[in-house]
Amino acid sequence: MTVTQVLGEDGDERRALEVLDQLLDLPEREQEAALAALSLPPALARRVRSLLSVQARAADLFDTAPSPSARVHPGLPQPDERIGVYRIERPIGAGGMGAVFLASRDDGLFEQRVAIKLVQPIHPFVDADWQRGVLAHFEEERAILAQLQHPNIVRIIDGGQTDAGLPYLVMDYIDGVDLMRHCREQRLELADRIRLFCQVCEAVQEAHRHLIVHRDLKPGNVLVDAGGTPHLLDFGIAKLLDPVRAQGAPEDETQATLLGAMTPAYASPEQLRRRPLTTRSDVYSLGVMLYQMLAGKRPYQTDSLTPAELERAICTTEPPSVSRALRDDDASPGYLEMPRQIAPDLERIVAKALHKEPGRRYGSAQELADDLRRYLAGQPVLAQPDSLGYRMRKFVGRHRAATATAAVALLLILGAGATALVQAHRARLAAADAQEINAFLMEVLTESSVDHAGSEVGLGDVLEAAGARIDARFAQRPEIAAGLRHALGNNLLNLNRLEAAGRQLEAALAEAKIAFGPSSLLAWQISDSLALLRVDQGRYSEAATLLEEVLAGVRRSGQRDTPFFVRASNNLGYLYMEREEYAQAEPHVAAALAAIEQGGVEIPRDEYSSLLTNQAQILHGLDRREEADALYRRAYDILRTEYPEATREMAIQLNNRALLLSDMGRREEALELARESVELRRRTYRGDHPMVAFGLTNLVGMALGAGNLDKALAAAEEAVAMAERLEDTRSDIKVLAQAALAQAHLARGEPAPARAALARARRALDEMPEVSPRAKTTLDRLESALRDREARE
The missing domain is CATH 1.10.510.10 (Transferase(Phosphotransferase) domain 1)
Structure with missing residues (x-):
């Protein structure tokens, strides 16, 4: 059954065509019953019956053994007619919008049998837009086939228009x-x-x-x-x-x-x-x-x-x-x-x-x-x-009403971590461990259900409670506890619960070292997660030390051609990028890319795209702007092709390229990309989140560059309000949000509110455990601009 969807404004005619094309593949004797079963409005049903009648008359042409009296639809060729240098022998098929005929070359130069495809005017009474759409599709098919030269693709030989104005294409006849x-x-x-x-x-x-x-x-x-x-x-x-x-x-x-x-x-x-x-x-x-x-x-x-x-x-x-x-x-x-x-x-x-x-x-x-x-x-x-964790998520998604949202998500999170852990155990213990982990998950699920807790429980609360349960249940089983805590810590980090994530990841690292040794893959993976947490906490030196130690261990073990090496090396490059130390970041991201492109390491395409984005940001920082722009476009092309839904990586790429285009003087383009990035972040994170706040601070700069002062101020005020609502979060976002507000006020010629915002930003910077170079540079620049303005006045 072929279904045709007509895009554009909804209307009875288009709906009639949709229904028609659903019915066409049914035997003729079943079409009326199927139409009746749809319970269409009487006028619409009459229109469908009328189109079915037209279709039936046109289909007479394509009987496998057409009789001399068969009626030919006006505009379509009859046997022995010529199209170009070809003489029609007989129809050989029809479907969708096209009619196909067998023909022979008839100019005496050489013998050749071909298939000629023409637009089939099945629906002669539809509106002009629809008819133009049919012709456009046919022309597009002709253009497509002209590009393709392959022994397993039918070859286009010629094309043109009939005397009646119908476009046609001539193809190899495949017997x-x-x-x-x-x-x-x-x-x-x-x-x-x-x-x-x-x-x-x-x-x-x-x-x-x-x-x-x-x-x-x-x-x-x-x-x-x-x-x-x-x-x-x-x-x-x-x-x-x-x-x-x-x-x-x-x-x-x-x-x-x-x-x-x-x-x-x-x-x-x-x-x-x-x-x-x-x-x-x-x-x-x-x-x-x-x-x-x-x-x-x-x-x-x-x-x-x-x-x-x-x-x-x-x-x-x-x-x-x-x-x-x-x-x-x-x-x-x-x-x-x-x-x-x-x-x-x-x-x-x-x-x-x-x-x-x-x-x-x-x-x-x-x-x-x-x-x-x-x-x-x-x-x-x-x-x-598929992993057990993935299958659990899909099962729970189909039975969402039976459980609290937070408990459902917990099954996914811990189930995935437990599965990976069980795979690392000795075979004779794996089944028993799996049963114990499943019992633990069911306990957490029961305790967090609406019936037991009295109300729907937030996911972060459930995760923190699960961490406390690990202390009691798996105190003597560090090999199990480490994997569970790692899964908990990663997801608490994603939820922006930094302190709780830190407690779980620190405990997980200690348990992994006890159970598997300091040079085990699990210990390295936990250290990698802990380093990303330290970056979010502004503790950059600790993060660098963790990642350097991990990568040194990976190199000693000869495991450079692994997905984990790629991710850890990229993360270290990201750390240096956050500190605006681009020359130090470049070799680490380059090593990760080399492992993929030369060493054959396979990682998901979205991760590869993110690596290209990081490399582009480094090139931007090194003032190699044209190279950076080419990489950004390549990275975004991968995501748009592979992942049609909005993703966090898309938002990051749009934002970073906006910053680059702004520096290249392409201000309007930069503003549009920054705006799109913020909208993607809103759809991805839903509510207050540091990623949304960061996007808003960058939007301020893009709006100012394009001369849109009102938009800049609105984005800055929203960023400040969101940063204040985010309690346990990246400490530099509060600095950058206040700095963006000061920048917007300065551009509007309002030094007093700019001065107040900069004072708040300075206090937030002083409270950071380790100064963020980006935040400090931004703040120093704006304070200097304010002093210059006040001196001139």
């Missing part, structure tokens, strides 16, 4: 059958199916290299010729990922595309929910195809589902394993002789491709193909099952 039919008829073995599928992945990867998302991958859009070579076709609804928009420019959907289409049975969850798409959306569709090639049927049987039921099934329900699907009695012909059990590695590959969260799928079609080839070669695959 073959669709992917699933080929697998069935040839009774391909498992390994042969996988090799065939890898060729399809390579075709998709070629499109992705050109920033093209196919958006309608399915077996019917892959034809396999007599030699067994697959050919990817039908880019009619593909979407170009515009590099300009990928760098942050807003996308005008009505200009970018009037029509967005998909085949729901193969569509990703984000596609069904009408969210922004990335290349990982195509990876999901490839996962559905792989499942079908292995099991003989799709992971979700969607034919009888309503649109709402279909969305729930694909977005929230886990499909059965491939092995289970093969053991069912409804396997397709050609699959009955397949093995009833699929290897665990292959199951994991399919599951990773089909993950509901884009960030947990393969990053590209090439990665999926590479993992399949590793499986065929008997090598370890990259796909791994």
Whole structure:
């Protein structure tokens, strides 16, 4: 079933078209019953019936054996008509917005059979905008195919317009059958199916290299010729990922595309929910195809589902394993002789491709193909099952009403930490330890539930209470307590409860050294977390000492090519950046990047993007501005492509690039990026948070640079108010917020309130355990500016 979404203003005509396209894939005898089941308003139902009638008349043309009396829709060619140098032989298919004909070259130069695709005027009475959208999509497909030159992608040969004004394109004619039919008829073995599928992945990867998302991958859009070579076709609804928009420019959907289409049975969850798409959306569709090639049927049987039921099934329900699907009695012909059990590695590959969260799928079609080839070669695959902590979070999310919000989150946090810890234990003790940890989690959950506590408990309170329980329950089990406290400390740090986080992390480090030794990975990881806490507390020297010791231990142990080395080295570079010591920061961030780009260390793409951002900030600090801007744009492009939702890293990148553009004299651009950064921070953190306050202080400077004094003052006042409400927080935010307020007053010619704000900032700076170079430099500069102004007056 193909669903067509028409974007733009809502209206009865557009709704009628949406319903029509939902009905078209049903057998004609079922369409009326399905329409009645939708309970549409009478006028809308009549319009849908009218469009169905038009569609039926146009479809007469595409009977597999058309009779001489078959009615031809006006504007579409008849057999023996010429289009350019080609003579039409017969229609060979229709779908979506296009009609396809078999044709032969007819100019006497040489023989050549081709497929000619034209816009199919299925809906002749719709509004002009919609018709223009159809033509625009067809032209876009022609432009897309012209870019793609690959042996597994159908090749464009020619194009133009018919005498009736319809655009057409001429493509290679593939004399073959669709992917699933080929697998069935040839009774391909498992390994042969996988090799065939890898060729399809390579075709998709070629499109992705050109920033093209196919958006309608399915077996019917892959034809396999007599030699067994697959050919990817039908880019009619593909979407170009515009590099300009990928760098942050807003996308005008009505200009970018009037029509967005998909085949729901193969569509990703984000596609069904009408969210922004990335290349990982195509990876999901490839996962559905792989499942079908292995099991003989799709992971979700969607034919009888309503649109709402279909969305729930694909977005929230886990499909059965491939092995289970093969053991069912409804396997397709050609699959009955397949093995009833699929290897665990292959199951994991399919599951990773089909993950509901884009960030947990393969990053590209090439990665999926590479993992399949590793499986065929008997090598370890990259796909791994989700952790217990992740599965707990998803389970709790589906049963949110049964528990207090804070207790639910605690299950996730501690469950993840406990899982990692259990994996480090000796095998004979792991099961018993897991049971003990689970009992502890259930105790905390019960104590923090609404029924027991009398009201919903805040997450920070639950975490602090859990820390006290660890003291009593695991006093003699430092190997368990260390991991639990590490998880608690990290999350208290994220909640901005710095003192409580410090207590847990300090205790965790002591217990980890007792249980595993000072040079254990867990001890290093806890030291790394503790160093980040010290940075937030303004205790920079302690943080530097912790990280230097950790990295020295990693180097001695020969573990430089590990994700932990990358993160710890980056964190040390970040520390020096906070102190504005860019020359000292540069080698540490460069070492982290070298481990990835030269040593082959694999880390999540968002972390890699953050590393590039840090390097760009260092280059900015070293006054290498053009290099810094290029890196910022590269880093942001990664995030926009990989993570369509707003993230903390996006906000940081926008803010840092705004500072750079301001220094480069591009003040209006800087202000817009700073404003967008603050809005992302608000959506990410929801409420008072140091990250929001920092964003506001930077927005002040950008607004002043662009001459918007009122906006600057409003942002400064909001930053000061938020900093005052944040009690246990980074001490330099209070300095910087008051400094921003003084800066706004100075720009407005108001020295008295500026002087008062600077006095408050100086007191806050004096109260810091260790002076923040950035805060001190900012304050010194503003105090000097105030003295100069007063001297002139």
